[in-house]
Amino acid sequence: MTYALEVKGLDKSFGSASILRRVAFSVETGSTTAIVGPSGCGKTTLLRLVAGFERPDAGIITLGGRVVAGKEWIPAHRRSVGYVAQDGALFPHATVAANVGFGLPRRARTRAKIAELLEMVSLDSSYASRRPDQLSGGQQQRVALARALAREPELMLLDEPFSALDAGLRANTRRIVADVLAKAGITTILVTHDQPEALSFADRVAVMSEGRLAQVGTPREIYSAPIDVPTAEFIGDAVVLSAHVEGERARCALGDVAVTANGVQGEARVMLRPEQIEVTADGAGVAGTVVDVEYLGSEMLLGIRLDTADGVVSERVTVRRFGATALTPGERVGIRVLGTGVAYGR
Numbered sequence: 001m002t003y004a005l006e007v008k009g010l011d012k013s014f015g016s017a018s019i020l021r022r023v024a025f026s027v028e029t030g031s032t033t034a035i036v037g038p039s040g041c042g043k044t045t046l047l048r049l050v051a052g053f054e055r056p057d058a059g060i061i062t063l064g065g066r067v068v069a070g071k072e073w074i075p076a077h078r079r080s081v082g083y084v085a086q087d088g089a090l091f092p093h094a095t096v097a098a099n100v101g102f103g104l105p106r107r108a109r110t111r112a113k114i115a116e117l118l119e120m121v122s123l124d125s126s127y128a129s130r131r132p133d134q135l136s137g138g139q140q141q142r143v144a145l146a147r148a149l150a151r152e153p154e155l156m157l158l159d160e161p162f163s164a165l166d167a168g169l170r171a172n173t174r175r176i177v178a179d180v181l182a183k184a185g186i187t188t189i190l191v192t193h194d195q196p197e198a199l200s201f202a203d204r205v206a207v208m209s210e211g212r213l214a215q216v217g218t219p220r221e222i223y224s225a226p227i228d229v230p231t232a233e234f235i236g237d238a239v240v241l242s243a244h245v246e247g248e249r250a251r252c253a254l255g256d257v258a259v260t261a262n263g264v265q266g267e268a269r270v271m272l273r274p275e276q277i278e279v280t281a282d283g284a285g286v287a288g289t290v291v292d293v294e295y296l297g298s299e300m301l302l303g304i305r306l307d308t309a310d311g312v313v314s315e316r317v318t319v320r321r322f323g324a325t326a327l328t329p330g331e332r333v334g335i336r337v338l339g340t341g342v343a344y345g346r
């Protein structure tokens with residue numbers, strides 16, 4: 001297995017504040033990894049250590065088999081790493097051509113090369129003479145990417161590059177960027193606090209929490225088998241119920257539910273995603289009352305208070321419902337569980 005990046009035992013503090021603690025992970029060559037976590041958990045710090053803008057207090061960073069931090073220290077300009085920041089950080093008074101050309105050796109700064117780089121990020125070469133403030137936010141981010149691509153990096157680091165863009169532009173720019181990087185075969189790490197963005201952009205997702213990596217896995221693993229309840233709740237909507245687990249079954253307010261127990265038995269909690277809970281057409285299943293309805297256009301989020309069954313506490317669950325007829329608070333419904341939940345200790 002060849003790794004574009006290997007990080008081991010990485011520690012970083014600023015003053016007395018410990019920001020990263022024993023961070024370790026590997027990134028396969030040619031892959032796309034998203035690092036996701038709440039604001040302030042240390043994502044940007046990790047990226048800046050990999051880029052070489054900061055030195056770690058302890059630990060080893062290896063890029064393409066070469067140690068760049070540890071026994072050796074290789075500064076940012078001698079690492080084959082591209083970096084695109086949240087605001088693009090373009091030079092405001094320079095033209096697009098000058099901004100992109102900054103990433104090229106002087107003799108390679110030809111009009112043809114700049115046009116080729118702009119074309120890679122789906123920008124017409126006629127933009128070359130504009131200044132950044134004459135471009136939209138999405139276009140500015142694509143120029144920043146072109147500038148980073150000019151250096152032909154082995155590893156591209158994207159630090160929330162889409163977060164300043166509005167929803168439509170954001171999805172479109174994300175698709176263009178993902179496409180460019182995949183075509184160029186560049187190993188990419190994206191930092192984001194947007195969970196759907198992490199799940200859709202990357203083939204591996206690393207969830208960060210308070211300076212540690214809580215879990216690294218495929219988007220599907222992270223969503224359907226999160227390591228603990230906080231990770232489950234961070235990465236998507238989660239319904240978490242008290243349960244009693246025996247074998248691979250959990251008895252909870254939603255009845256007898258199949259679970260992945262992971263060795264958890266007895267008093268426990270069970271986690272389901274809202275789309276695993278279905279309102280039945282004929283009222284069959286566990287009975288409950290709709291308590292609130294959040295209308296979101298193509299879907300509705302229903303809050304349902306379940307009837308109390310013997311020995312089971314009454315609980316409220318959130319159910320996602322697509323394009324079906326509206327339900328209103330007070331209506332009685334039957335609900336059932338689809339698929340398998342995940343059990344966690346108390």
Ligand SMILES: Nc1ncnc2c1ncn2[C@@H]1O[C@H](COP(=O)(O)OP(=O)(O)OP(=O)(O)O)[C@@H](O)[C@H]1O
Pocket residue numbers: 014019037038039040041042043044045046193
């Ligand atoms: N140069 C610095 N000096 C002192 N503290 C810093 C420095 N850089 C970052 N920090 C602190 O480290 C913590 C982690 O910051 P970091 O930017 O890595 O988080 P993040 O997960 O990227 O957050 P966000 O999603 O909000 O960008 C924050 O509390 C921040 O204030």
